[in-house]
Structure formats: structure tokens, C-alpha cells
Amino acid sequence: MSVPVGIRSLVILLLAAGTLVSACGEAAVEPPRPANRAPVAEGAIPHRSVRVGGTGDMEVLLHDPVVTSNHTAEDLLRETDLIRVMEAAAGYYLGTMTGPVLGNHGLAYQSGRSSFSVVDLRERSELVIAHEPGHNMSLQHPPGCGAGFVDASFPHSGGTIGAWGYDFRYGGRLVAPHAGDLMSYCQYDWVSDYHFTNALRHRLADEGTDLAATGSAPVRSLLLWGGVSSQGIPYLEPAFLVQAPAALPGRGGAYAITGHRASGEEVFSHRFDVSELADGDGSGSFAFTLPVEEEWNGSIAGISLSGPGGTALLTRDTDRPVTILRDVTYGRIRGILRGESAGFADPDMASGSTHPHLEVHFSRGLPDAEAWHPR
Numbered sequence: 001m002s003v004p005v006g007i008r009s010l011v012i013l014l015l016a017a018g019t020l021v022s023a024c025g026e027a028a029v030e031p032p033r034p035a036n037r038a039p040v041a042e043g044a045i046p047h048r049s050v051r052v053g054g055t056g057d058m059e060v061l062l063h064d065p066v067v068t069s070n071h072t073a074e075d076l077l078r079e080t081d082l083i084r085v086m087e088a089a090a091g092y093y094l095g096t097m098t099g100p101v102l103g104n105h106g107l108a109y110q111s112g113r114s115s116f117s118v119v120d121l122r123e124r125s126e127l128v129i130a131h132e133p134g135h136n137m138s139l140q141h142p143p144g145c146g147a148g149f150v151d152a153s154f155p156h157s158g159g160t161i162g163a164w165g166y167d168f169r170y171g172g173r174l175v176a177p178h179a180g181d182l183m184s185y186c187q188y189d190w191v192s193d194y195h196f197t198n199a200l201r202h203r204l205a206d207e208g209t210d211l212a213a214t215g216s217a218p219v220r221s222l223l224l225w226g227g228v229s230s231q232g233i234p235y236l237e238p239a240f241l242v243q244a245p246a247a248l249p250g251r252g253g254a255y256a257i258t259g260h261r262a263s264g265e266e267v268f269s270h271r272f273d274v275s276e277l278a279d280g281d282g283s284g285s286f287a288f289t290l291p292v293e294e295e296w297n298g299s300i301a302g303i304s305l306s307g308p309g310g311t312a313l314l315t316r317d318t319d320r321p322v323t324i325l326r327d328v329t330y331g332r333i334r335g336i337l338r339g340e341s342a343g344f345a346d347p348d349m350a351s352g353s354t355h356p357h358l359e360v361h362f363s364r365g366l367p368d369a370e371a372w373h374p375r
């Protein structure tokens with residue numbers, strides 16, 4: 001079988017929190033280990049402590065490559081977040097891709113858990129990879145140089161770090177106060193005291209509560225994902241029936257996602273806000289998993305996403321085929337393939353090896369009878 005044109009690998013780094021240390025030096029949070037973390041292959045990236053987002057030690061784990069039809073930063077971030085939600089692992093998911101990527105060099109959910117960065121821009125990539133998880137940890141941009149998502153409280157002028165820093169790498173060196181903060185659009189060399197403290201404070205508050213929830217067992221769930229374009233137009237990706245822990249939308253907001261029967265009767269409805277992506281063009285995206293209730297069984301005839309910019313619909317006539325490949329042994333997602341490629345189910349096409357432990361999820365828009373009632 002020939003390899004479909006345009007299929008590339010999305011490589012994800014899992015940034016798993018080590019022990020968070022509060023300002024007074026005592027261990028403040030000892031987060032549980034992700035239950036389904038991937039074994040790190042011999043010769044692959046080993047466990048490694050790195051400074052990420054300016055908040056001390058984190059473990060970096062390499063996710064198995066995910067084949068994808070996409071090569072646009074915004075789409076790759078949405079897929080990275082889908083993978084995170086499906087796998088329900090603790091920590092942060094940082095999607096990367098080598099080679100040409102359309103759109104921004106980096107994107108992130110503000111105070112979320114997923115980001116995307118290009119990785120082959122040498123020194124710039126190093127900073128983008130640190131900058132984007134900084135947004136996940138609540139950091140915004142110092143004012144200036146055209147940055148949006150500005151933190152007006154940033155205390156140092158010109159986006160500088162404002163205090164002496166110390167780089168322990170390469171034998172150690174002092175970093176001068178006029179060096180740029182990694183969240184600045186003007187210059188970026190190091191992390192300010194202000195952002196280091198804010199990121200640590202966010203992690204102490206966020207990871208302690210959130211990680212407790214990641215231990216919930218996978219249940220049969222409806223995977224809903226989509227977003228809002230930079231023009232404010234909502235869109236929905238094909239919905240799937242999957243085994244995954246619940247990941248419910250936040251309560252209240254300008255958008256409603258609703259499932260209904262052929263009679264028009266509502267099956268479920270949730271209101272939420274689609275947050276704009278940091279470093280993006282005004283677009284936003286989301287991924288949820290709603291536990292399936294027994295009375296839904298095969299009766300959902302439509303799903304809508306409505307908001308200020310209009311309504312997106314999935315119906316039984318929707319025909320935008322997507323295949324999700326999942327490793328059943330580890331629960332890892334291995335492929336998200338669209339259109340003609342959706343029929344191509346081998347994620348290791350370069351080696352030609354086969355994957356007997358992959359399960360294939362297919363949807364054209366709404367889960368079909370086969371998905372609701374597997375034989």
C-alpha cells in the first residue's frame with residue numbers, strides 16, 4: 001500500500017510535574033504519577049529534568065508518534081488537546097512537528113494543559129517551547145512589541161527580567177537584569193522573578209486539585225471537539241464514542257453544545273466558553289468527553305455548537321471522515337487521519353510494520369449504528 005501524501009508525525013512531549021516546591025523550600029504538592037504513562041523506549045528520550053515555563057524541575061516523556069493529516073499549528077494544537085483529553089494523563093502535552101508547519105510558530109491554551117511549538121528554528125524554538133507552556137501556567141505577555149494577552153501588572157520595563165538570574169547550564173553564568181523575559185514579544189532570554197513566582201503559584205493551585213481528578217476510570221463517552229475560527233465562526237469535528245474519563249465543559253458561557261433526537265428533543269446541552277488561544281489569530285478550540293447515558297443509545301440525530309458567530313451542525317448526513325487510531329495496550333492515541341487518509345490505518349507506514357494492538361475509531365460526523373452497537 002502506498003503512503004498517502006501529506007501524512008506526517010505529530011510528536012508530543014509530556015511534561016509531567018515533579019515535586020513542586022513552595023517558596024520556603026518545603027515540598028508542597030506530590031502529584032500522582034500518570035496511570036497510563038508511556039514506557040520510554042530504549043534509546044528514546046530518557047526521563048530528563050528540564051526547566052520549563054520557568055518553574056523548576058519537570059520530567060519530560062516522549063509520546064509515541066501520532067500520524068496526522070494536518071500540518072497547521074492551530075489544527076495540531078487541537079489534535080494535541082484531543083489526545084490529552086482521551087488519555088487523561090496528568091501534566092502538560094506539548095505537540096511538535098518538524099518540517100514546514102503553516103500558521104504560528106507556537107500556540108497554547110491560556111491556563112490549560114496543551115500547547116504546540118515548531119521545533120526546528122534553533123534558538124527561537126528553545127524559547128517558543130518554554131514560552132507556550134508558560135501560557136498553560138497562566139502567564140501572559142509583558143506589554144510591548146505588538147503582544148496581545150498583555151499582563152498590565154508586569155513590573156519591569158521593556159519586557160526585561162528585572163533582576164539577576166543564574167543559568168546553571170554550561171558551567172553556570174549570571175543573567176543580567178536587562179535580559180528579556182521568555183514571555184516577552186520584544187526579546188526573550190530568561191525568566192523574570194515575577195513570572196517564575198506566578199507560574200509556581202498557578203501550578204500549586206491548579207495541579208493539586210486537577211491531578212486528583214485524573215484518576216477517574218475510563219467510561220463510555222461521547223468525544224466532542226471543535227472550535228471557533230478567527231472570524232468567530234463555530235465548527236465541530238466529527239464526534240466519536242470512546243472509552244475515556246469524563247472531561248466536561250466549564251459551566252456557563254457564550255457557547256452551547258447540544259445533542260438532540262430526530263424529534264428535536266434535547267438529549268444533552270452544556271454551556272461553556274471557548275477560550276481564545278494565546279499567540280493565535282483570535283481562534284479557539286476545545287475537546288470534551290461526556291459520559292454516555294443509557295437512554296441516549298443510538299438516538300442522537302444531531303449535535304449543534306451555537307454561539308455569537310452562528311451555529312455548526314453534525315447530522316447523519318455529515319460526511320467528513322476521520323479515523324482515530326489508539327494503542328489498546330497503553331491507551332495512547334497513534335493517529336488522527338482525515339479524508340481519503342482516514343481509511344489508512346497503519347501509523348508506522350515508514351517501516352511497514354503492522355500494529356495488531358491498534359483499535360480503529362471511525363466517524364463521518366455522528367457515531368453510526370456500528371459504534372453504538374458493536375458486534
Ligand SMILES: [Zn+2]
Nearest residue numbers: 131135278279
Ligand atoms: Zn505568547
